[in-house]
Amino acid sequence: QVQLVQSGAEVKKPGASVKVSCKTSGYTFSDYDIHWVRQAPGQGLEWMGRINPNSGDTKYARKYQGRVTMTRDTSISTGYMELPKLRSDDTAIYYCASVNYGDHDYWGQGTLITVSS
Amino acid sequence: QSALTQPASVSGSPGQSITISCTGTSSDIGNYNIVSWYQYHPGKAPKLIIYEVSKRPSGISNRFSGSKSGNTASLTISGLQAEDEADYYCCSYADSDTFVIFGGGTKLTVL
Numbered sequence: 193q194v195q196l197v198q199s200g201a202e203v204k205k206p207g208a209s210v211k212v213s214c215k216t217s218g219y220t221f222s223d224y225d226i227h228w229v230r231q232a233p234g235q236g237l238e239w240m241g242r243i244n245p246n247s248g249d250t251k252y253a254r255k256y257q258g259r260v261t262m263t264r265d266t267s268i269s270t271g272y273m274e275l276p277k278l279r280s281d282d283t284a285i286y287y288c289a290s291v292n293y294g295d296h297d298y299w300g301q302g303t304l305i306t307v308s309s
Numbered sequence: 310q311s312a313l314t315q316p317a318s319v320s321g322s323p324g325q326s327i328t329i330s331c332t333g334t335s336s337d338i339g340n341y342n343i344v345s346w347y348q349y350h351p352g353k354a355p356k357l358i359i360y361e362v363s364k365r366p367s368g369i370s371n372r373f374s375g376s377k378s379g380n381t382a383s384l385t386i387s388g389l390q391a392e393d394e395a396d397y398y399c400c401s402y403a404d405s406d407t408f409v410i411f412g413g414g415t416k417l418t419v420l
Contacts, residue, residue, distance in 0.1 A: 236413045239408075253407070285352065
């Protein structure tokens with residue numbers, strides 16, 4: 193079965209960086225984009241961007257352009273999302289998802305990133 | 310681009326039907342039939358309940374239905390059950406500058 197398993201929760205200080213991993217299994221990794229979505233406390237779901245695992249092409253939400261970096265390692269079917277210069281308002285649950293805008297729609301369990309001094 | 314517009318909350322009694330609207334623009338909902346709806350319990354993975362405006366994934370109850378008119382998509386839940394209580398988010402494909410956009414979310418309370 194399809195599974196997306198994300199790295200564990202982290203506590204970071206303001207100004208630090210975080211890199212969240214998303215290990216996939218149960219399907220051909222290169223066939224579907226990996227998206228990253230976050231939910232901050234009291235806020236809604238927010239799309240951050242996506243990476244095409246086959247080409248490495250990325251598309252970022254305007255808010256994150258120049259800040260977030262999404263990468264992948266096809267040899268281990270894993271996607272990554274790196275966010276530098278963390279601020280307190282980056283505290284959120286970060287989700288990866290393997291999506292084809294149709295019925296292939298699988299999500300990781302979420303990774304809580306807490307930014308606090 | 311701002312989030313798609315959803316009502317903050319809706320409520321209904323068991324057995325009733327409710328509809329959640331999701332209003333966008335001609336750059337997203339109005340231009341693409343790629344609208345999804347998710348059921349979300351905070352801290353858990355969002356669950357796809359509708360894709361491509363009105364299609365249901367395997368295993369999703371036919372009590373859930375979706376539609377679209379112009380720039381507005383809608384999710385209808387019929388025969389409300391207590392287990393339907395959750396947050397619901399619409400999501401649309403959008404023009405290249407935005408690409409993907411979520412609604413602000415609607416909290417469904419089953420009275």
